[in-house]
Amino acid sequence: AQSVTQLDSQVPVFEEAPVELRCNYSSSVSVYLFWYVQYPNQGLQLLLKYLSGSTLVKGINGFEAEFNKSQTSFHLRKPSVHISDTAEYFCAVSEKTSGTYKYIFGTGTRLKVLA
Amino acid sequence: ETGVTQSPTHLIKTRGQQVTLRCSSQSGHNTVSWYQQALGQGPQFIFQYYREEENGRGNFPPRFSGLQFPNYSSELNVNALELDDSALYLCASSLRSGRAVDTQYFGPGTRLTVL
Numbered sequence: 001a002q003s004v005t006q007l008d009s010q011v012p013v014f015e016e017a018p019v020e021l022r023c024n025y026s027s028s029v030s031v032y033l034f035w036y037v038q039y040p041n042q043g044l045q046l047l048l049k050y051l052s053g054s055t056l057v058k059g060i061n062g063f064e065a066e067f068n069k070s071q072t073s074f075h076l077r078k079p080s081v082h083i084s085d086t087a088e089y090f091c092a093v094s095e096k097t098s099g100t101y102k103y104i105f106g107t108g109t110r111l112k113v114l115a
Numbered sequence: 116e117t118g119v120t121q122s123p124t125h126l127i128k129t130r131g132q133q134v135t136l137r138c139s140s141q142s143g144h145n146t147v148s149w150y151q152q153a154l155g156q157g158p159q160f161i162f163q164y165y166r167e168e169e170n171g172r173g174n175f176p177p178r179f180s181g182l183q184f185p186n187y188s189s190e191l192n193v194n195a196l197e198l199d200d201s202a203l204y205l206c207a208s209s210l211r212s213g214r215a216v217d218t219q220y221f222g223p224g225t226r227l228t229v230l
Contacts, residue, residue, distance in 0.1 A: 004157075032216040043119075043205055044158070044221040051216060090157055094216050100171025101209075101217045102148065105157030 002026050002095040006106035013081055014114050021076040021109045023065075023091030032094035033074040034103065035065055039087045047089075050074060061085070086113045119208050119222035127228045133194045136225045138206030140187040146170075146211045147189040148219060149181060152203040164189055165211055193227075201229045 003026045013019045025031065032051050036044040048059025055067040065076045074091060088110050092103040120139045128134050140147055146165045150158035160173035164183035178194040187208070193200055203224045209217035 034218075036221070041226075043121075043223040044207075046218065046220065049218060092157075096216070097171060100163050100165075101211075101219075102160040102163060102171055102173065103150075103158070103207075103219060104160070105150075107155075107157050 002093045002104045004091050004093050004104055004106035006091055006109050008109050009107070010110045010112065012112045012114055015083055016080050018079050019077065019081050019085075019111065021089050021091075021111065023074045023076065023106060025072050025074065025091075025093045030096075031067075031069075032101075033065075033067060034092040034094070035059065035063070035074075035076050036090045036092065037061075037087050038090065038108075044090065047076070081111070081113045083113050083115060085111060087111060119206060119220055121204075121206050121222040121225050123225060124223070125226045125228075127230065128196050129230050130196055130198060132196050133192065134196060134227060136191040136193075136204050136206075136227070138189045138191070138208075138222060140189070140208035141220050144208035144210050144220070145187055146209045146217060147183055147187065148207045148209070149189070149191045150205040150207065151175070152205055152224070153199075154202070158205055161191070196229045198229050201227060203227075 005024045034049045035047040050067045058064045088108045091106045148163040149161040152158040162172040167183045182190045205224045206222045207219035209219045
């Protein structure tokens with residue numbers, strides 16, 4: 001079974017500074033990876049996804065992530081954060097079992113952007 | 116295009132009671148997945164419905180059950196509620212095409228509190 005590790009439970013960063021949120025997954029033949037953001041008291045919003053092709057994936061709100069197969073990583077980056085980026089970020093891998101795609105989520109990283 | 120909607124937003128029940136949560140899929144989607152997100156944790160896969168049948172289940176007991184209707188909306192039923200069932204319940208809809216991994220789009224969730 002797949003697993004996802006988000007090593008950083010909290011990441012504080014000053015406004016306009018760059019940020020990287022780390023995500024590692026267990027290796028598999030076919031990997032489909034996602035980043036979601038969850039604002040307080042809300043559901044999950046898709047930031048970006050890697051299904052195949054270019055290893056650098058661009059998403060919404062200026063975020064991007066790089067798929068690194070050799071390091072089994074899919075780290076999320078943003079060159080300059082805003083106060084409004086304060087939220088919980090979840091990395092997920094899609095696992096196919098008997099025709100069903102289910103998502104395995106990490107435990108999340110709380111990004112706190114400081115003024 | 117209408118996104119995924121869930122009702123109710125919040126719910127308070129007591130131990131032993133039964134609860135029904137509802138989800139309306141995004142327009143054009145034919146698959147619904149349900150997740151449980153305990154406080155401070157990532158979402159955990161409960162089950163998935165496709166063509167009105169359960170099509171994949173996570174590590175949840177049989178007192179968690181569901182339905183999918185011809186219009187692809189869905190219900191999650193939980194019997195004999197326990198304190199540990201207190202969580203945010205998320206519904207996600209997707210389009211199963213058979214050609215590629217599904218991308219799941221999440222609703223805002225239902226916050227269930229069991230007293």
